[in-house]
Amino acid sequence: MGEVLDDGPFFHGTKADLQVGDLLVAGRRSNYRSEIVMNHIYFTALVDGAGLAAELAAGDADPRVYVVEPTGRFEDDPNVTDKKFPGNPTRSYRSTEPLRVVGEVADWPRLAPEALQAWRDRLAALLADERNEIIN
Template sequence: MGDVLDEGPFYHGTKAQLQVGDRLTAGFRSNYRPEVVMNHVYFTALPDGAGLAAELAAGDGEPRVYVVEPTGEFENDPNVTDKKFPGNPTRSYRTAAPLVVVGEVTDWTRLTPEALQAWRDRLAAMVAEDRAEIIN
């Protein structure tokens, strides 16, 4: 696990409707670069961080934040740690092993429509400028 800072609880944001016991696995397209099939499942120790991911996720479903447990080793997410932010202030992680859904959080902070659009615009600009590289 390296220098992983957290022991949980952990959260995953998505627009998929999941049930306790469901397993989240790698092998799906990135929400940010759909041409990239992801080798990892991403999660965070911050419910609001998972909420942001849920709101930015592809699809038309309702954004949801789930409490998840890793089933194997995990590491700091290199897409946001050190490469972009020293350490791991976003408390973001990734794993090649499945995550198991153990519950749902409903009291996470939702973005205003303006804040959500600002995030979408920022991500679109990064993709357009080819600055949205994913370390897969």
């Protein structure tokens, strides 16, 4: 499998209703730019990061955080690593190979409505700036 970037555990935030054993795969529309079909599936080793991703995900369903395991190679997520921050402080990764759902985190830190709105506003401002493209 090559260099081990992180031993995990790993998490994926979404509004999808998933079951243990389900596979998360690349090829879905971006939560942040719906016109982009993503070549990777994204995950993090920080439950708070997965929670934020779940809160910001498209759709009206409840946000959920799942424990996942990569089924193959993965790399640092260039959208939040050296391109914008030195190293990988968010412990964010991506893979072209599926992630297997191995559990769900029942109790993860939720954002207050004001904090969530601040994140949505910040994200909207970032996406409005054409220089902030998604590295796919």
